[in-house]
Amino acid sequence: MKKTLLTTGILAMALTGGAYAQTLKVGVATAQTGALAHYDGPVVEGLQMGVDEINAAGGIGGTLKIELVQKDVRSDAAQTAIATQELVDAGVKVLILPCDADPSLAAISIVDSAQVPAISTCASSPTLPMIGGDYMFANFPGDNVQATVSAQWAYDQGMTTAYIVYSPDTQYTSMPLYFADVMETLGGEVVGRDTYTLGQQDFSAIATRIANMDPQPDVVMTSAYEPDFPSFIKALRAAGVTSQVIGSDGIDSPTTFSIGPAADRLVFTTAGHPTENSPMADFNAKYKETYGEESQTVFNAIGYDLAKVIEAASMAAGPDASSQELRDAIANLENVQGATSLITYKGTNGMPVREVTLIGVMSGERQLIGQPSPNPAIIPAPRMQ
């Protein structure tokens, strides 16, 4: 009898346990291994920090703790779809998907039919929410916005001839096409276009072609990222091209700052910069406290932003909100203070309005060039591939 009582007691506790330990289940299907791990790895570190901080303070609104359910998708599109399905089956209310638009797109049908809002960690393709529909959100300044900022900057510096090197392999690596559009709108000229293959090791043929142009283009723009970008810029400089090189957020990594003199005339767009007393400087200090080393990339702070967006949406929708209500709450967020920037989803199709930062590289040091607001009139429309 005693035993039965005990068993019933345990059973009762187990059944009612959920009622007083309320949690918001967030499914994290990101690339912790493979080619996208350069980005998703740091993002999840920052996300974990943000979640730990919120939970340490008692949870969202002091009551609702966040529970992260993590799965590694190995930078693989098919695996992303599988992991997403598993997470949806596990009853998550919000999904976090990998950094690049392409694997995120693989999960769309699941996201859409389960009606669970999904945010890509750092995909910057403006087409992602367009193809993804109402439940797909991004967490990064769009490719077209980044290209507008960098092209405007180049044009204002008096650079009027541009050469673009892009890869049709992914949405992200076709960013230079936006750059070319903006350059031409502004009155500049695109004097050449080249394509490369993702993972291409040797850029000497392209570099030689640019070096043999007379005159050399004022600016060479690419959105290649590691390991392609270092090979590209080294080949370019070794071939004797001295033009300004413009890159994008994918090269915001330690390698870029250790290339040496080859990277001296390099400017790239990214999502934030730790100016003094800024939220990002605070974040970086906290990061160092937590992980014992300096944050080496903006993608840590981008992960923290995700935690803040989820917190703000949950605050707005209430602790018992369904995933559909959370989706509406995210879509109506305005000026959420993240670590990198103020983040607004209201009035957008899921591509947030965020600050774009221009960073220059000089002698291996990061220099803030500016955080200009793009002119909305010249931002190119998202390009469907």
Next chain:
Amino acid sequence: MELFLQQTVNAFALGGTYALLALGLAVVFSIMGLINFAHGELMTIAGYVLMYCGLAGISFVFAVPLALLASTFAAVLMERIAFRPVRNSSGATMLVTSFAVAMILQVLFQNLISVRSQPVLLPEALSGSITIGGLVIGVNKLVAIISTVIMLIFLDRFLSKQKYGIAMRAAAEDFAVARLMGIRANTVIAGAFAISGLLAGVAAILWVSQRASVDPLMGFTPVLKAFIAAILGGLGSLRGAVAGGFLLGFIEIYLAAFLPPALQEFRDPIGLGIVVLVLLMRPNGLLPAASLKAEKV
């Protein structure tokens, strides 16, 4: 004309690197009939040694021999641990073993070092360029060409003059008969792996000096190129591997350089199409291995 010469220099540099990679595969294949897909991971190991040397402040001059030593040692170890137990199994077994070794190593790199790519500090001199007769040649291109030539000469001398080299050639021709003549199988195979590791190390240094970073999966692309080059040249033939490597480098660079802009997107399929054409005309590769003569495909 100048542009053409310039692109030819580029092609020599890239082709040379491919030749070293293909040779690494061919040396082992000629003796064991194994295509070692973990060859790329030997490069990754050499790359990580360069990275750690940079972090420890060891000069590049000492880092290079250390990296070569590491990849050579790793290759010998790989043979001892993974390939010796399956040496007499079918080709498929050995092939799958090599994939397994590659994957295990990749996961170890990811878990023990980092999933993210790590910057490698390189001497600034390598990023520069020099002008010879109006041609601007990158220092790392020059280094690639020179090291390829040195390695080829070294290998040629080793195989034609040294006792172990001659034993290896004999084993490549007919392993069973070579063993009957008193050549020790273990020594010859370990020697082949050591050479393949050394070649992987040299190729890794050239490869890393271009990309300036190492990551756990970086071995995949080079081993794929090496595989194509080795097939193109004639699997199992060392001279063929060198020819195949250079031809692949020339195809890639000339297509990238001279294909009209509208066709550039199709550069890779066109390049592989040319490879297929060559193989249609010479099914056993450019310079087939002697042992293949009897079995025309």
